[in-house]
Amino acid sequence: EGTIRIVEQFGTLYTPFHVMKEQKLVEKHGKALGLDIKVEWAKLSGGSAVNDALLSGNVDVAGAGIGPFLTLWDRTRGTAQEVKIIGALGAQPNYLVTNNPNVKTIKDFTKADKIALPAVGVSVQARVLQIAAQQAFGPGKEKQLDDITITLPHPDATAALLSGSTEITAHLSNAPFQDQALADPKIHKVLSSYDVLGGPVTPTFVYSTVRFKAENPKTYKAFFDAFREATAWVDTHKSEAAAIYVKAEKSKLDPAFVEKVLSDPDVKYTLTPLGSQKFANFLADIKAIKTRPASWKDYTFDDLHNDQGS
Amino acid sequence: MSELDLGAATGLHRRTVRGSLSPARLWRHTGVRRLVILAGLAAIWQVAALWQNNPLLFPTFTDTALAFIEAARSEGMLWSALASVFVLLKGYAIAIVLALVLVSGAVAIPFVRDVLQTLTAMFNPLPAIALLPLAMMWLGLGEKALLLVLVHSVLWPFALAALSGFEQVPETQRLVGRNYGLRGPSYVVRILLPAALPSILSGLKIGWAFAWRTLIAAELVFGVSSSQGGLGWFIYRSRNELLTDRVFAGLACVILIGLVVEMVIFRFIERRTVLRWGLQR
Amino acid sequence: MSELDLGAATGLHRRTVRGSLSPARLWRHTGVRRLVILAGLAAIWQVAALWQNNPLLFPTFTDTALAFIEAARSEGMLWSALASVFVLLKGYAIAIVLALVLVSGAVAIPFVRDVLQTLTAMFNPLPAIALLPLAMMWLGLGEKALLLVLVHSVLWPFALAALSGFEQVPETQRLVGRNYGLRGPSYVVRILLPAALPSILSGLKIGWAFAWRTLIAAELVFGVSSSQGGLGWFIYRSRNELLTDRVFAGLACVILIGLVVEMVIFRFIERRTVLRWGLQR
Amino acid sequence: MSVSASPAPTFAPAAAAATVPPALEARRLTLDYTTDAGTVRAVDSVDLTVAEGERLVLLGPSGCGKSTILKALAGFIPATSGSILVRGKPVTGPGPDRLVVFQEFDQLLPWKTVRDNVAFPLRVARKVSRAEANARAEAALARVGLTRALDAFPHALSGGMKQRAAIARALAADPDVLLMDEPFAALDALTRRQLQEDLLALAEELKFTLVFVTHAIDEAVLIGTSLHLLSPHPGRTLATRDTAHFGLADVGSPAFESLTREVHGLLFDKAAHV
Amino acid sequence: MSVSASPAPTFAPAAAAATVPPALEARRLTLDYTTDAGTVRAVDSVDLTVAEGERLVLLGPSGCGKSTILKALAGFIPATSGSILVRGKPVTGPGPDRLVVFQEFDQLLPWKTVRDNVAFPLRVARKVSRAEANARAEAALARVGLTRALDAFPHALSGGMKQRAAIARALAADPDVLLMDEPFAALDALTRRQLQEDLLALAEELKFTLVFVTHAIDEAVLIGTSLHLLSPHPGRTLATRDTAHFGLADVGSPAFESLTREVHGLLFDKAAHV
Numbered sequence A: 001e002g003t004i005r006i007v008e009q010f011g012t013l014y015t016p017f018h019v020m021k022e023q024k025l026v027e028k029h030g031k032a033l034g035l036d037i038k039v040e041w042a043k044l045s046g047g048s049a050v051n052d053a054l055l056s057g058n059v060d061v062a063g064a065g066i067g068p069f070l071t072l073w074d075r076t077r078g079t080a081q082e083v084k085i086i087g088a089l090g091a092q093p094n095y096l097v098t099n100n101p102n103v104k105t106i107k108d109f110t111k112a113d114k115i116a117l118p119a120v121g122v123s124v125q126a127r128v129l130q131i132a133a134q135q136a137f138g139p140g141k142e143k144q145l146d147d148i149t150i151t152l153p154h155p156d157a158t159a160a161l162l163s164g165s166t167e168i169t170a171h172l173s174n175a176p177f178q179d180q181a182l183a184d185p186k187i188h189k190v191l192s193s194y195d196v197l198g199g200p201v202t203p204t205f206v207y208s209t210v211r212f213k214a215e216n217p218k219t220y221k222a223f224f225d226a227f228r229e230a231t232a233w234v235d236t237h238k239s240e241a242a243a244i245y246v247k248a249e250k251s252k253l254d255p256a257f258v259e260k261v262l263s264d265p266d267v268k269y270t271l272t273p274l275g276s277q278k279f280a281n282f283l284a285d286i287k288a289i290k291t292r293p294a295s296w297k298d299y300t301f302d303d304l305h306n307d308q309g310s
Numbered sequence B, C: 001m002s003e004l005d006l007g008a009a010t011g012l013h014r015r016t017v018r019g020s021l022s023p024a025r026l027w028r029h030t031g032v033r034r035l036v037i038l039a040g041l042a043a044i045w046q047v048a049a050l051w052q053n054n055p056l057l058f059p060t061f062t063d064t065a066l067a068f069i070e071a072a073r074s075e076g077m078l079w080s081a082l083a084s085v086f087v088l089l090k091g092y093a094i095a096i097v098l099a100l101v102l103v104s105g106a107v108a109i110p111f112v113r114d115v116l117q118t119l120t121a122m123f124n125p126l127p128a129i130a131l132l133p134l135a136m137m138w139l140g141l142g143e144k145a146l147l148l149v150l151v152h153s154v155l156w157p158f159a160l161a162a163l164s165g166f167e168q169v170p171e172t173q174r175l176v177g178r179n180y181g182l183r184g185p186s187y188v189v190r191i192l193l194p195a196a197l198p199s200i201l202s203g204l205k206i207g208w209a210f211a212w213r214t215l216i217a218a219e220l221v222f223g224v225s226s227s228q229g230g231l232g233w234f235i236y237r238s239r240n241e242l243l244t245d246r247v248f249a250g251l252a253c254v255i256l257i258g259l260v261v262e263m264v265i266f267r268f269i270e271r272r273t274v275l276r277w278g279l280q281r
Numbered sequence D, E: 001m002s003v004s005a006s007p008a009p010t011f012a013p014a015a016a017a018a019t020v021p022p023a024l025e026a027r028r029l030t031l032d033y034t035t036d037a038g039t040v041r042a043v044d045s046v047d048l049t050v051a052e053g054e055r056l057v058l059l060g061p062s063g064c065g066k067s068t069i070l071k072a073l074a075g076f077i078p079a080t081s082g083s084i085l086v087r088g089k090p091v092t093g094p095g096p097d098r099l100v101v102f103q104e105f106d107q108l109l110p111w112k113t114v115r116d117n118v119a120f121p122l123r124v125a126r127k128v129s130r131a132e133a134n135a136r137a138e139a140a141l142a143r144v145g146l147t148r149a150l151d152a153f154p155h156a157l158s159g160g161m162k163q164r165a166a167i168a169r170a171l172a173a174d175p176d177v178l179l180m181d182e183p184f185a186a187l188d189a190l191t192r193r194q195l196q197e198d199l200l201a202l203a204e205e206l207k208f209t210l211v212f213v214t215h216a217i218d219e220a221v222l223i224g225t226s227l228h229l230l231s232p233h234p235g236r237t238l239a240t241r242d243t244a245h246f247g248l249a250d251v252g253s254p255a256f257e258s259l260t261r262e263v264h265g266l267l268f269d270k271a272a273h274v
């Protein structure tokens, strides 16, 4: 009790964390519970590294994509290291964007196209594309498009797409890269993860081990309350949040652009997991995880069980 | 005369040693000592992993061995490894040839040497990530880009080692070569290369290792359209799926290949050349 | 006597050369030749970038230079670089010392040499990614883990170069050292190290370059637990914001540091040692 | 003879020999080494002429520049001033027409067996087949008593054996001009005498031109058709002597002994060792 | 002195000298080299004894194993069979009590100036201060005529200068036992004679024990208190001679000349060169 170590990644979805840091919300809620909490923030890149940090006991709370989370949950279920979701970082769509005017739907892709995404086959984006392919081409055809996908980190993929001088013609992207890409008139949206998963999706989660919560109930509660407050605050103070983001990340982005990204009507800052169970089912279908969760509540701490999650 | 009859009896002599089985004799055999060392390392690994008891981060040796067999059987890990080795050898060979040409130019022409030293100092510290945009733009995202990154990772360190080797060749041996009228490429091939072989070999070993490091890192980014993919991709995929024993199996595959290359190929070359010639102890 | 009065007049003599300004004399000055080469490379870069006209992937030299100045002024890029250099030097120094200890053991004890050669063949090809889980498990998320990765990237190649250098020391010089009763560390320091200095220096250069490569790659994963990050983090952040000119400015910073280290430090050491001693041309 | 220039061929147009330029000629040859700390003058304004088939011996105290002159004649060291002519043409670099036996023990190529070392210049010249080259190498090695070491690598030879292999290598290659730097210094008396005899016989037979460095004055008188005595560092011409009339039969004769003593006196009596 | 083992001290308790074990002793010393292709016997069952302050000279044809014996006495090569004793104790390895002047030119440490090279063994022994070591180095270098090269690095020396520096280094270190392998081979007659005289004077003064290899028979007779003649490869003892009574004044005397001739005959008359 009294110490919490939090690891975050890069991106606008982590704005609630920046707010918690900036406004010392965890400390505030700790005091309310009569606890002096020491908060340590770390920044890593990549879900695998985040999971390693959690498993090695170097952090208590981690933020990463749904893919790495579900994998970790599946592998640690029933062990001392079992992990569960504290809350989502917010609902945000992933767009498939292209600079090929002929592509209106994913059926229009040809062998000449290359779709960039992080980690072919295994990233969230890759799974979204596979689900979309299943919907478009029929059951068992989820790997239809895999042959024209190519692994490329978001920044490079965006640069390649914008420059138009490489083989990359499409990119299953992420904020704020997709917003930057769509600012270019030559680039248009082919689909959104919301279409594929039938509604808003929270692609990134904050999670911790069951043991941490059991051993540090007050610290956990302080974090949860702070997280909830920050998330609600961001959802209602987009322009201040954008300023905090720019400051915290020492970003060179125009604060107005960040505010626009945060204010996208599709974006909602909420703790409630959305669209996650469909995703988990798909992973179970293709045997990427061994356990098929009966409900999204299986892998979420009970603080959120009364919410309308999915 | 018979006592100095070098060369001819070599093979026979070795076979005799190999035939006997006393422990002291066996111990004198490099392969045996290496096996003992490897067994010791495996034991340390096993104990450390059992003690840590954190299989998702650090699987035991036995789990890894099982995963290795399983991956080799049903996942085609060895084919992935073979695919990686082919690409790697291609990049490695290009880099070595390129480096030797540059270094030969550098020993012949002072200005080329300045250029080479400047380029090496500039590009050697750059990580592969730096080349990504240029590779995409000029070479696309296929094997060519992967080769570019491989060449980059091998070229500069090998050129450094080779240049240093060439520059250390004893003056008298240089003079002998030039005295016989050797110039240009034949001077390099017939004098500098054999005389600098110890440094060249150390450069080759370093280059080989870095080719692997880079290949595994780069397969995450380049040329992986989902169907195929080499050992790096296998490791990355396993890591993403938190199949740590398979990650370690993939790395063990890299280690095994490294050991084979070192103990079979490089040792063989060394025994036949620098050790035999007294250029190295 | 006066003609052979080596050593004393060195400084003066150089200063005389530096004083004169005829083009031919200037050209003989390494620094001048290097500047010309750098200017040439910058010009090639500028033309290629203008011709490609693709600033998101390949900014021009002038844009990069402006971004460099801007980042140095307002972003503290140079402070980030300094932070990186400090961590890097720490890891580098640990790796060099460790390698020298291992290699010294290896030249003294055949079994240690077997162990070292086996470890090198095994670990040298492993990419940093392989060490991350173990580094985190044992050393946490801070600088220590970063140092482990750095040490890994420098230790093995440098040990290879140093061992090869030690093994190439001419027999007579070894005998001389042992004749004077030198053993153990003093034998290594007073005989093997200076005699193998050309190979050691080439190993140091290679290690230096790979420390940078690894640091930049590893700073993306590690070491940003505290307030600021190093140059790697600066590059990563700029890349994430698609500020390609700043990415290139960060890389240019790496290049500049590499050039300074090579042209000032390593050149200086070489001129004072191996070139002066006739160990290298 | 004084320190001034030896008569250049152009001053004696009537002589028959003048139509054939000398095999080797150095005019006012000055040689410097550039070191870290400045320039070291090793050889100062030396003139020498070696006609076709002649044998010039350089004699002088240690460090006087004998090896430096030899390396300059071979084309390895450019003249600071003065000139070097081979058959009347200025030397531009080293070449297989002027083979060198160096003073150093490490002149064998460590990666070749003794046989291959000796066959190497023949193979490089591409004048003979591999079998022929090996046969000639073996014959030359037999001459210097190294038959038992044909397949040994140089690092397993004794000092004298290395020098003998180097001598065999030069002799087997059948050069126009042979430049030998103390080739017999590491040899025992018997081997030395045998090789002196061999060298003289070969010189008669193959008519090569020889420049030979030695410290042994009797060897100098025996081998040379003329002697060139050098002063201590930096090397200047002290004197030259014609010794063409001394052969093997004269060793120990009064004339031979008296010349030997005279040379010793010339070299060392006024030599002020630093 | 015969080929059989010298009397061990314990067997002659009455003799005064017998209480002092000999400075160096080799008993049935056999030395092999292991090469790639098997074993080469270099030295075959050689016995030798060098009493304190004596000077033993090894003489024999090139490749007969002289350098090998010297390296074994220095402790660099283990005996295949037989034994080597220093003051009665078996040799276990090299040590500064037995300093070696090697045959090779590259025995100077390239990274030290000539002065530092000569001062090096003194510095290693830590017996004297830096200033004292430098002073002794400079004095020794002056003796071998290298004052002008004090600050030069070895690569800028001529062959003979390198050998002289190595000799100075050994002499400056004031060893108990000095092992010299053809130290004067690369030197001119005058320097050679000077250094021979110096060596003899120092031996008288400092009473060191010397083992000396040379090819020059007159040098052997002059330097040695006893000669040890070796057969061609592999080296076996041919004969030994006591030469303690020859000094500098005897050079050229009939007795000197006759011994020289006798040794020449012993070494070479029946020697069948392979």
Ligand SMILES: Nc1ncnc2c1ncn2[C@@H]1O[C@H](COP(=O)(O)OP(=O)(O)OP(=O)(O)O)[C@@H](O)[C@H]1O
Binding pocket: D033, D034, D035, D040, D041, D042, D060, D061, D062, D063, D064, D065, D066, D067, D068, D069, D103, D233, E155, E156, E157, E158, E159, E160, E161, E186
């Ligand atoms: N590489 C070098 N750099 C600088 N000076 C040198 C170099 N080589 C030789 N010297 C100097 O040039 C002079 C002549 O050297 P050289 O080797 O020609 O002498 P030498 O007559 O062959 O002597 P020795 O009989 O000892 O072999 C020496 O005094 C030496 O100091």
Ligand SMILES: Nc1ncnc2c1ncn2[C@@H]1O[C@H](COP(=O)(O)OP(=O)(O)OP(=O)(O)O)[C@@H](O)[C@H]1O
Binding pocket: D155, D156, D157, D158, D159, D160, D161, D186, E033, E034, E035, E040, E041, E042, E060, E061, E062, E063, E064, E065, E066, E067, E068, E069, E103, E233
């Ligand atoms: N490193 C080695 N490996 C194998 N054989 C060797 C080695 N060194 C010397 N020999 C052999 O041992 C024999 C004796 O060599 P050594 O150097 O003792 O001769 P040496 O009497 O000193 O001759 P020299 O007068 O030519 O210097 C030689 O025949 C040589 O072939």
Ligand SMILES: O=[N+]([O-])[O-]
Binding pocket: B128, B153, B210, B213, B214, B217, C127, C128, C153, C210, C213, C214
């Ligand atoms: O290039 N690497 O050092 O992995």
Ligand SMILES: [Mg+2]
Binding pocket: D066, D067, D068, D103, D181, E158, E159, E160
């Ligand atoms: Mg010389």
Ligand SMILES: [Mg+2]
Binding pocket: D158, D159, D160, E066, E067, E068, E103, E181
């Ligand atoms: Mg010898």
